[in-house]
Amino acid sequence: MWNMKQLEYGALARRANQIKKELRQGVRRPYKEVIDVFQGDLHRAGMKPLTFVRQVLAACVYPPLINSSNLPLDVRQRAQEELGRCVGGSVGSYSAAPGIPEIIHSISEFIKRRDGGIPSHPENIYISPGSQWSISNILNVLVNREASPRTGVLIPVPCHNKTVLSITQLGAVAVPYYLSEEQGWALQVEELQRAHESAKGVCNPVALYVINPGNPAGYVQSQKSVLEVIRFAWEKRLFLLVDELYQDCVYGENCEFVSYKRALSEMGPPFSGTVELASFHSVSKGFSGECGLRAGYVELVNLDPAVMKHIHTLFSKDACSPVLGQIALNLMTDPPKPGDPSYLLYKQEIEQIRTVLVHSVKKVHEVVNSLPGFSCPPIEGGLFAFPRLHLTPKAIQKAKELGLQPDTFYCTRLLEEGGVFTGPGWEYGQKEGTYHIRYNTSRALFKVHH
Amino acid sequence: MWNMKQLEYGALARRANQIKKELRQGVRRPYKEVIDVFQGDLHRAGMKPLTFVRQVLAACVYPPLINSSNLPLDVRQRAQEELGRCVGGSVGSYSAAPGIPEIIHSISEFIKRRDGGIPSHPENIYISPGSQWSISNILNVLVNREASPRTGVLIPVPCHNKTVLSITQLGAVAVPYYLSEEQGWALQVEELQRAHESAKGVCNPVALYVINPGNPAGYVQSQKSVLEVIRFAWEKRLFLLVDELYQDCVYGENCEFVSYKRALSEMGPPFSGTVELASFHSVSKGFSGECGLRAGYVELVNLDPAVMKHIHTLFSKDACSPVLGQIALNLMTDPPKPGDPSYLLYKQEIEQIRTVLVHSVKKVHEVVNSLPGFSCPPIEGGLFAFPRLHLTPKAIQKAKELGLQPDTFYCTRLLEEGGVFTGPGWEYGQKEGTYHIRYNTSRALFKVHH
Ligand SMILES: Cc1ncc(COP(=O)(O)O)c(C=O)c1O
Numbered sequence: 001m002w003n004m005k006q007l008e009y010g011a012l013a014r015r016a017n018q019i020k021k022e023l024r025q026g027v028r029r030p031y032k033e034v035i036d037v038f039q040g041d042l043h044r045a046g047m048k049p050l051t052f053v054r055q056v057l058a059a060c061v062y063p064p065l066i067n068s069s070n071l072p073l074d075v076r077q078r079a080q081e082e083l084g085r086c087v088g089g090s091v092g093s094y095s096a097a098p099g100i101p102e103i104i105h106s107i108s109e110f111i112k113r114r115d116g117g118i119p120s121h122p123e124n125i126y127i128s129p130g131s132q133w134s135i136s137n138i139l140n141v142l143v144n145r146e147a148s149p150r151t152g153v154l155i156p157v158p159c160h161n162k163t164v165l166s167i168t169q170l171g172a173v174a175v176p177y178y179l180s181e182e183q184g185w186a187l188q189v190e191e192l193q194r195a196h197e198s199a200k201g202v203c204n205p206v207a208l209y210v211i212n213p214g215n216p217a218g219y220v221q222s223q224k225s226v227l228e229v230i231r232f233a234w235e236k237r238l239f240l241l242v243d244e245l246y247q248d249c250v251y252g253e254n255c256e257f258v259s260y261k262r263a264l265s266e267m268g269p270p271f272s273g274t275v276e277l278a279s280f281h282s283v284s285k286g287f288s289g290e291c292g293l294r295a296g297y298v299e300l301v302n303l304d305p306a307v308m309k310h311i312h313t314l315f316s317k318d319a320c321s322p323v324l325g326q327i328a329l330n331l332m333t334d335p336p337k338p339g340d341p342s343y344l345l346y347k348q349e350i351e352q353i354r355t356v357l358v359h360s361v362k363k364v365h366e367v368v369n370s371l372p373g374f375s376c377p378p379i380e381g382g383l384f385a386f387p388r389l390h391l392t393p394k395a396i397q398k399a400k401e402l403g404l405q406p407d408t409f410y411c412t413r414l415l416e417e418g419g420v421f422t423g424p425g426w427e428y429g430q431k432e433g434t435y436h437i438r439y440n441t442s443r444a445l446f447k448v449h450h
Numbered sequence: 451m452w453n454m455k456q457l458e459y460g461a462l463a464r465r466a467n468q469i470k471k472e473l474r475q476g477v478r479r480p481y482k483e484v485i486d487v488f489q490g491d492l493h494r495a496g497m498k499p500l501t502f503v504r505q506v507l508a509a510c511v512y513p514p515l516i517n518s519s520n521l522p523l524d525v526r527q528r529a530q531e532e533l534g535r536c537v538g539g540s541v542g543s544y545s546a547a548p549g550i551p552e553i554i555h556s557i558s559e560f561i562k563r564r565d566g567g568i569p570s571h572p573e574n575i576y577i578s579p580g581s582q583w584s585i586s587n588i589l590n591v592l593v594n595r596e597a598s599p600r601t602g603v604l605i606p607v608p609c610h611n612k613t614v615l616s617i618t619q620l621g622a623v624a625v626p627y628y629l630s631e632e633q634g635w636a637l638q639v640e641e642l643q644r645a646h647e648s649a650k651g652v653c654n655p656v657a658l659y660v661i662n663p664g665n666p667a668g669y670v671q672s673q674k675s676v677l678e679v680i681r682f683a684w685e686k687r688l689f690l691l692v693d694e695l696y697q698d699c700v701y702g703e704n705c706e707f708v709s710y711k712r713a714l715s716e717m718g719p720p721f722s723g724t725v726e727l728a729s730f731h732s733v734s735k736g737f738s739g740e741c742g743l744r745a746g747y748v749e750l751v752n753l754d755p756a757v758m759k760h761i762h763t764l765f766s767k768d769a770c771s772p773v774l775g776q777i778a779l780n781l782m783t784d785p786p787k788p789g790d791p792s793y794l795l796y797k798q799e800i801e802q803i804r805t806v807l808v809h810s811v812k813k814v815h816e817v818v819n820s821l822p823g824f825s826c827p828p829i830e831g832g833l834f835a836f837p838r839l840h841l842t843p844k845a846i847q848k849a850k851e852l853g854l855q856p857d858t859f860y861c862t863r864l865l866e867e868g869g870v871f872t873g874p875g876w877e878y879g880q881k882e883g884t885y886h887i888r889y890n891t892s893r894a895l896f897k898v899h900h
Pocket residue numbers: 040129130131132133160211215243245281282283284291294295296768769
């Protein structure tokens with residue numbers, strides 16, 4: 001029998017894998033399959049990759065395909081173009097450390113279009129093997145390990161947990177600011193103030209980490225909220241780390257993604273020229289969902305040239321990012337255009353993914369709120385639901401007896417009895433005395449659609 | 451006119467790019483093309499990628515190719531198998547952080563075969579986005595930034611310069627041990643002793659970095675030499691970091707690659723159970739030459755479980771390595787077998803690359819030694835020549851007047867006047883008063899062969 005006491009961080013995943021294995025070996029359980037809604041991977045959830053992206057990448061990998069009449073003409077031309085940018089015409093050569101220059105240029109053009117014409121400078125953009133890697137590296141630059149008091153970084157609660165891990169591993173202090181669940185997980189400046197005050201005597205806050213749209217809570221910040229945060233960062237001289245990976249995943253009515261870069265620029269002086277900003281994006285999220293290719297980028301704004309030099313060295317020291325991931329980034333930021341042979345299919349696939357995601361989010365929200373003991377504010381963006389569990393005192397007591405966090409106890413039962421693999425709220429942070437679970441909203445519906 | 455005084459680290463590369471651009475724009479020079487022998491990239495040097503590797507990767511990227519009768523059957527089967535190991539059947543999903551379990555298992559089998567049956571344990575193997583990344587990460591674990599005196603790492607001179615960069619960036623001290631140029635760049639234990647002694651009062655040496663076969667100097671260590679180094683590491687309680695990326699690139703007569711793992715195992719107690727070892731390998735070097743895919747692995751031996759836990763966390767914090775790189779690692783360590791449809795072509799391509807490399811090395815050695823002012827011991831392995839420049843006092847004087855290192859001055863002239871782009875020896879380290887240049891031995895000949 002599975003000993004519940006053994007459960008800790010990561011143990012749920014191991015247990016889920018064990019159950020999957022047992023099911024394959026014919027062990028009988030009340031379900032035939034484990035539904036894995038723990039991860040945010042779209043391909044894991046059953047989404048098909050975008051045809052255009054995969055065709056171009058395949059032709060780059062195996063250039064004889066460029067001559068194949070089975071592939072659309074624009075795919076073949078694009079592959080040729082991408083290979084022309086690779087040293088020696090091969091995706092097997094190292095590129096320049098910050099990324100292939102033409103691709104960095106194309107990313108800057110994408111940012112400019114997205115931000116209504118506000119310029120973006122290629123020399124401020126670095127490609128990395130996944131955005132998590134650049135988040136870690138920028139944190140590395142911001143954190144002074146020898147400082148006393150220690151360096152502090154303000155983080156939202158709940159928060160994407162890999163970033164919290166990076167902060168604590170660097171010896172810095174993660175200072176929590178709580179998002180307001182009652183207000184649909186809104187980010188409130190008074191709470192930022194409180195968090196900043198709370199750091200006094202504990203650490204020296206130098207940066208503010210924001211996730212917009214959110215993970216695990218599915219909020220989308222309004223323009224007003226973005227402006228407030230920037231003003232706060234300016235007042236307190238905080239470096240803004242903005243994780244904008246889910247910028248394409250916005251579903252809420254009256255919701256719109258507003259980039260920090262644009263908002264900052266439009267604020268004008270003194271803000272626009274002083275607030276230091278790092279904005280992260282990636283091929284992992286949005287509609288390409290190519291987590292396994294490992295490519296993200298960071299755009300840096302208003303950084304001191306000396307710091308930029310240091311960042312350049314850090315981003316160069318392990319050579320370059322995977323070249324195929326870089327090409328995927330280019331395809332994401334410079335997709336087929338109307339009139340191109342691949343355009344219609346591309347558009348159709350994107351629309352279908354969007355439809356599934358919007359539909360999933362609605363459905364999940366409905367179902368969750370109809371269950372006794374659950375509540376969940378509207379999910380406006382991102383890929384996750386983070387509903388609250390209203391556990392009975394008896395369930396909490398039982399969990400404590402087992403030496404478990406109450407939400408871990410709940411997730412374990414959901415896995416053991418229902419075959420559904422979710423994440424317990426404490427892994428992402430939550431207000432004391434509240435309990436949540438996190439799960440990927442898209443999984444169930446992709447499975448139905450294919 | 452190009453101002454020679456502006457030259458510093460990286461400036462030669464910028465100048466080479468500028469000249470390339472000018473040549474494209476029609477500027478006349480005594481040469482039509484810049485010959486770039488600075489980098490160690492085989493694809494950049496004109497080597498064609500291995501067909502089998504690229505076909506399998508293409509079919510993994512774009513699975514409809516699995517049904518294409520244009521690809522050999524084993525390629526299609528292999529692609530299917532590799533995709534079966536990917537979560538959700540897509541190279542676009544995250545894998546487990548240390549790597550895809552079946553691929554790690556297959557790497558351990560490869561190591562076992564290579565080492566005459568000595569077991570290799572999958573839980574000691576981690577895949578990373580290039581081996582440079584794991585070298586940096588293991589160094590990160592070994593270096594105590596707060597220690598006084600500072601942490602020391604013994605490094606060969608000349609040395610692969612990215613590793614030196616990592617050491618100094620971590621705040622550690624790189625303690626040089628000089629390879630004996632007179633003895634074909636042999637690694638001598640007396641010199642290790644001297645280097646270790648020299649650290650007294652400066653830093654606390656905790657690790658010894660060895661590159662075998664060498665880069666930039668093309669030596670291959672004998673078994674005797676490997677055993678001596680292990681014994682020295684044991685005596686001084688040094689962690690052995692062994693960079694074995696060029697294990698397939700051995701050309702010298704009577705030369706054989708001996709892995710540190712095997713030598714250590716065969717030494718028996720007390721060595722075999724105590725000396726801590728990290729051995730690095732990569733898809734970048736050897737015959738696949740897939741630098742741009744970014745995949746390497748490290749095998750760890752005799753590490754304390756607490757340290758292994760820490761390493762696990764470090765290797766997990768930025769999610770996984772590029773999945774296509776992982777698959778390429780698997781193809782490198784588990785290539786087509788006799789009887790497989792792709793076997794003959796694969797073998798033929800490998801043989802051809804080997805022939806070109808062996809031929810290049812001989813040629814380069816001959817030519818270099820026939821030039822006045824140059825000398826170079828036999829090149830036994832690796833991808834580089836590191837000949838010595840016997841500069842005249844006048845040339846040295848002239849360089850000094852320009853504020854340049856004498857070898858930089860030479861490389862600059864070689865680039866400006868001859869169109870050949872090489873690296874100055876001081877970037878890799880050299881005995882004071884000696885001057886060298888580094889260059890990739892393979893480039894000229896691949897160009898001729900295609
Ligand atoms: C908010 C957030 N930031 C960063 C990442 C890292 O993504 P990647 O490293 O794949 O680009 C993720 C991945 O799930 C995420 O959800």
